[in-house]
Amino acid sequence: MLSFENVCFSYGEAKALDGVSLALKKGELLTLLGPSGCGKTTTLQIAGGFLFPDSGRVMLDGRDVSALPPEKRPTATVFQSHALFPHMSVEENVAYGLRVRGTPRAERLRRAAEMLERVGLDGYLKSRVQDLSGGQQQRVALARALILNPRVLLLDEPLSSLDARLRVRMRAEIRSLQKAFGITALYVTHDQEEALSISDRVALMQGGRLVQVGTPEEVYFSPHGDFAADFIGDAFPVTLEGRRQLLRPDQIVVAADGPLVGTLVSRAFLGASTDWVIDWQGQTLRASVPSAAEPAREIGGEVRFAILPSRDRNA
Numbered sequence: 507m508l509s510f511e512n513v514c515f516s517y518g519e520a521k522a523l524d525g526v527s528l529a530l531k532k533g534e535l536l537t538l539l540g541p542s543g544c545g546k547t548t549t550l551q552i553a554g555g556f557l558f559p560d561s562g563r564v565m566l567d568g569r570d571v572s573a574l575p576p577e578k579r580p581t582a583t584v585f586q587s588h589a590l591f592p593h594m595s596v597e598e599n600v601a602y603g604l605r606v607r608g609t610p611r612a613e614r615l616r617r618a619a620e621m622l623e624r625v626g627l628d629g630y631l632k633s634r635v636q637d638l639s640g641g642q643q644q645r646v647a648l649a650r651a652l653i654l655n656p657r658v659l660l661l662d663e664p665l666s667s668l669d670a671r672l673r674v675r676m677r678a679e680i681r682s683l684q685k686a687f688g689i690t691a692l693y694v695t696h697d698q699e700e701a702l703s704i705s706d707r708v709a710l711m712q713g714g715r716l717v718q719v720g721t722p723e724e725v726y727f728s729p730h731g732d733f734a735a736d737f738i739g740d741a742f743p744v745t746l747e748g749r750r751q752l753l754r755p756d757q758i759v760v761a762a763d764g765p766l767v768g769t770l771v772s773r774a775f776l777g778a779s780t781d782w783v784i785d786w787q788g789q790t791l792r793a794s795v796p797s798a799a800e801p802a803r804e805i806g807g808e809v810r811f812a813i814l815p816s817r818d819r820n821a
């Protein structure tokens with residue numbers, strides 16, 4: 507479908523991508539995940555034809571598209587800012603790409619209306635985009651991309667301008683639209699929860715390279731190295747029975763009859779859960795305690811807990 511073959515790219519002297527090889531399967535949603543500056547957006551822009559590789563190739567349906575500009579590629583991009591035209595109505599925004607392609611007016615408006623119905627915005631055809639909510643604008647941006655019938659949909663942090671609640675709702679909507687259309691999608695985010703919840707596979711990046719590519723469960727339960735374990739799931743290192751291990755906060759279970767005894771160093775209330783930092787034999791542990799079941803404890807007081815075995819299949 508879409509693949510990157512040993513793609514390298516530099517902005518002047520600064521190397522942004524250092525040999526990225528990745529193949530998307532037909533109909534899958536693959537997420538590029540990683541910290542700021544790791545090269546996610548650069549990879550997406552190379553897929554969309556906004557940037558061209560210094561070396562390596564981008565293949566789409568078996569064809570080398572490395573040198574093609576965006577309008578010559580069967581891709582469509584949804585940007586972080588939505589990039590909608592504020593002076594145009596919703597239907598004009600959605601029909602825009604068809605207008606550029608020379609589709610007759612009656613047909614493009616018919617298809618725009620159809621697409622807006624599919625994203626749940628029928629009734630808003632004549633609205634001005636600035637009168638819509640953030641979530642509705644997001645759906646207009648999706649409809650505008652999907653109407654072009656792209657082979658691959660590219661999404662660059664499409665939810666980052668929305669508030670936290672709407673982000674959670676819209677990621678489910680994007681996922682269900684992507685499945686309903688059966689479209690292959692490349693999605694960029696720096697939010698690990700978003701990546702785990704929305705993806706068929708996650709590609710974790712660091713410093714312009716791919717660290718690990720796998721299903722959400724694979725990258726969570728079998729991280730390749732400390733960076734992956736820490737970035738996806740906040741793992742921390744502990745020495746247990748003379749062996750270094752990576753634990754996650756949900757493996758530390760605070761319980762009155764726990765076999766291990768430590769000292770509570772600090773706690774941070776997060777709502778549904780409360781993060782505890784526990785000192786245990788000079789080692790620092792982090793526990794995620796369900797707030798409803800949080801025992802009353804003084805900072806500096808004794809804490810009893812158990813450690814759940816790791817589900818890491820490589821451990």
Ligand SMILES: Nc1ncnc2c1ncn2[C@@H]1O[C@H](COP(=O)(O)OP(=O)(O)OP(=O)(O)O)[C@@H](O)[C@H]1O
Pocket residue numbers: 517520521522540541542543544545546547548549696
């Ligand atoms: N236009 C540019 N000119 C120079 N350097 C750039 C430019 N755009 C990006 N870079 C650099 O290239 C590297 C990769 O950037 P990129 O935007 O792909 O990362 P990212 O993972 O998408 O980060 P973010 O999540 O912050 O958007 C970074 O070190 C960044 O500083």
